[in-house]
Amino acid sequence: MNGELFPRERTEIVPGAVHVPDWLGPGRQRELLAACRVWARPPAGLRTVRTPGGGTMTARQVCLGLHWYPYAYARTVVDGDGAPVKPMPGWLAQLGRDAVAAAYGEGVAVPPYDIALINFYDGDSRMGMHRDAEEKSPAPVVSLSLGDTCVFRFGNTDNRGRPYRDVQLCSGDLFVFGGPARLAYHGVPKVLPGTGPRGLGLSGRLNITLRVSGLDLPGG
Secondary structure, eight states, X not given: OTTOSSOOOOEEEETTEEEETXXXXXXXXXXXXXHHHHHTSSSSOOBOOBOTTSOBOSSEEEEESSEEETTEEESBOTTTTOOBOBOOOHHHHHHHHHHHHHHHOTTOOOOOOOEEEEEEEOTTOOEEEEOOOSOSOOOOEEEEEEEXXXXXXXXXSSOSSSSOEEEEEOTTOEEEEOGGGTTOOEXXXXXXXXXXXXXXXXXXXXXXXXXXXXXXXXXX
């Protein structure tokens, strides 16, 4: 409950987009944070993402399974140290399937999750409105939050502007979007520093995004 007087409720933001507060308990959050710290080490570790226009993303990123760079996937860190991307752990892929069941209910068939994008936000980091459109699979995107609370802006499938809805994602929260919301624009306009659980030991915010690629890249 993160100290709230009343528990936060599962909410369907728009059809196909579901927020499940406090889905990860404190112990599972600590385990996931410890794993993220291992994945962030080089080679193929945490990096600054540079856009084709010459800018940089303020959130730093590490990938598992396949390496994302603007705007494609590769099996090596083509925009970094060139090392092979770290593998996607089976337990993390299963966590993605469990998350879909928690959001949509049991019985929803989902292919194995084979990509994780892990973004680290400090207090000044942002993420502009964008779509997760480089995958061929229509499987739902799973988003897990650790550390500081953020304002998560979930929009529409037509443009980066309104209508959109702002949702506060706290440490342990789950957000799943698929179906008619799979290609909705979304972003993080603000991180709220110092709002993470004291016992977690994380300054800043980690977002673990799980995706199904549907891709058949050379070298696989």
